[in-house]
Amino acid sequence: MxxxxxxxxxxxxxxxxxxxxxxxxxxxxxxxxxxxxxxxxxxxxxxxxxxxxxxxxxxxxxxxxxxxxxxxxxxxxxxxxxxxxxxxxxxxxxxxxxxxxxxxxxxxxxxxxxxxxxxxxxxxxxxxLPCRIGDYTDFYTGIHHARTVGALFRPDSPLLPNYPWVPIGYHGRASSVVVEGAAVRRPCGQSKGEASEPVFGPSRRLDYELELGLWIGAGNELGERVDMAAAEARLFGLTPLNDWSARDIQAWEYQPLGPFLSKSFATSVSPWIVTFDALAPFRRPSRRPEGEPQPLPYLDSVRNRESGAIDMHVEAWLQTARMKKTREPPVRLSHANVLEAAYWTPAQLVAHHTSNGCNLQVGDLLGTGTLSGPQPGQGGSLLELSGGGKVPLQLPGGERRTFLEDGDTVTIKAYCEAPGAVRIGLGSVSGTIEAAR
The missing domain is CATH 2.30.30.230 (Fumarylacetoacetase, N-terminal domain)
Incomplete structure (x- = not known):
């Protein structure tokens, strides 16, 4: 096609x-x-x-x-x-x-x-924000992120059995999605360390997540399923997204229903939406790695196999308060290619989301989940890059980071380039951490 x-x-x-x-x-x-x-x-x-x-x-x-x-x-x-x-x-x-x-x-x-x-x-x-966001769903399409984080908590079974079959996602908080440049207040919540009882206070393990946001441009009626043949026509465009995460709060609260306050305090998006039409030269076949199961029929189509994936680069950059003071440029923390990072395509996310008759609406936002590459240094979060907070990252000027500190600015960028096509960028989204109240 x-x-x-x-x-x-x-x-x-x-x-x-x-x-x-x-x-x-x-x-x-x-x-x-x-x-x-x-x-x-x-x-x-x-x-x-x-x-x-x-x-x-x-x-x-x-x-x-x-x-x-x-x-x-x-x-x-x-x-x-x-x-x-x-x-x-x-x-x-x-x-x-x-x-x-x-x-x-x-x-x-x-x-x-x-x-x-x-x-x-x-x-x-x-x-x-480009429009009122009625609902926000965050998926978990980054297979290397899933494996690495899973290994930190479940060394014997890092990837759960349902992962190759189901596009995992959770319902996020639309009201706290903010646009480029908005400050991010360090959240407070419950966490539990070595003590016998949990404590309440500011998160000490604040993190970023390197993601993309998908904007729904055409909804579906309640009870109507959107099949793969029509799924991509419901998507208007893409934007860089940072799903800020409080790892200490998340570790204590996520069982049995998943993240809540550890995610709902802020999600940052770029103001720019790059349309799916603009991405046409960078579409690629969607292929499963050898030995992986093929998608169930409702998540499969000829078009998705031929051009469902996107050849796109994503990056996360950090500039600390000290770096700003001394006018040092930001340092790149991580990078990945979406072709390698994402297990599921945008069309599959729409088809799965509506497979039970759930109605998506104009302006809804879907997060891809953290997009990490397969190689060391390609983790899409500090949780991965620091080995769960055990190995601090060395920054220019002698600073170290396991998790984000007040005054840190994280910038998420994305761009596409390929032979025979003009490079295009998705712009960027930045957010600076402010102290907890």
């Missing part, structure tokens, strides 16, 4: 010169969306499109530039800052708007004189 079109052409360039710089996160082949407004004043929220070092204000673009038949109506919810209403229009509308924006921003476009007046500088903007 041909997934790419003219918007992915590697020869395509933009009249926005910075978008043509090699290695830029936001070339014309990308065109991610965010909800934003000028940082000064109380102007209404609107959607914007990242293009090179600028953001195209879609409210101004709709007012200032002519658009083709039917496109103006599709742009109206974005101009009004209502990303949910736009996502609810469905995959055909998403594709039409992407094509229109690509033509408008391409070198030689007749719209350039109008749209250059609608370009904003990112540092002069403030961002919000």
């Amino acid at each position: 041909l997934l790419t079109d003219s918007t992915h052409d590697p020869a395509l360039t933009s009249w926005v010169e910075s978008a043509n710089a090699p290695g830029h996160d936001f070339p014309i082949q990308n065109l991610p969306l965010a909800r934003l407004r000028p940082a000064s004043g109380d102007e209404p929220w609107r959607a914007g499109v990242a293009i090179g070092d600028h953001v195209l204000d879609l409210k101004l673009a709709l007012e200032q530039s002519p658009w083709g038949d039917g496109i103006e109506a599709l742009l109206e919810p974005l101009a009004a800052g209502d990303a949910a209403a736009f996502m609810a229009l469905g995959a055909r509308a998403w594709k039409l708007v992407r094509e229109a924006l690509s033509m408008a921003l391409a070198e030689g476009s007749e719209q350039a004189p109008f749209l250059e007046l609608c370009l904003l500088e990112p540092h002069r903007l403030e961002y919000s």
Whole structure:
């Protein structure tokens, strides 16, 4: 099945010169969306499109530039800052708007004189979540993470028997999902050490988790199952995600029902959503490792086998308070490729989530779970990198970390690159740890 079109052409360039710089996160082949407004004043929220070092204000673009038949109506919810209403229009509308924006921003476009007046500088903007998140589900697709963490607690049986069969997930807390830059308060909770009784207090084992977030763009009715053939059309796009975790609280509370307060205090996401259409050049076959069972029929399809996986790189970076003070750059803690890290594909997560008739809604968020690579140094959390807190990481300048300290800033990044395609980035999401109250 041909997934790419003219918007992915590697020869395509933009009249926005910075978008043509090699290695830029936001070339014309990308065109991610965010909800934003000028940082000064109380102007209404609107959607914007990242293009090179600028953001195209879609409210101004709709007012200032002519658009083709039917496109103006599709742009109206974005101009009004209502990303949910736009996502609810469905995959055909998403594709039409992407094509229109690509033509408008391409070198030689007749719209350039109008749209250059609608370009904003990112540092002069403030961002919000793209829409109200009705529900948040966090999955556990990272098989190397599952094996490594399992071995810390169950050395004889690190991977539970259901893992190769069931996309494991839990219901997270939507109200505490925050956007890029929001501070993360160190949580308090119960934990139990060597003493006979638990204690209550600030977490001492605060951690990050290197994840991606999947945005639901088209929901399903209660009682309706979404099969694999239709599952991916329900997904609007991807964003970097950090599932902050308090490991000491988690270790005490997670049995028998799983994590609760150890996760619900904060989840950080980037404001930018890179659409699945933009990722077409980086789609790859979904294959199980040799000796692993094949998915049950409801989690299998020809399209998923041919192009269900995504060739994407994910990274976690740390800058401590001391590093900021001495102006040292962040240090990369971990990195992985999603092809190696994720056991389940995005379509399989949607098909499984709805297999019991559960209704997903526009704007729902699905986390992939921690994406760790198979090699040392590719753990997607400090829990893995420090061997459960037993082996501190050595940082530049002599600092050490087993878990996060107050003032630490963690940044999650993601990008795609492949021969014959223009590199695109998903932007980043950062959060800084503040002291417990």
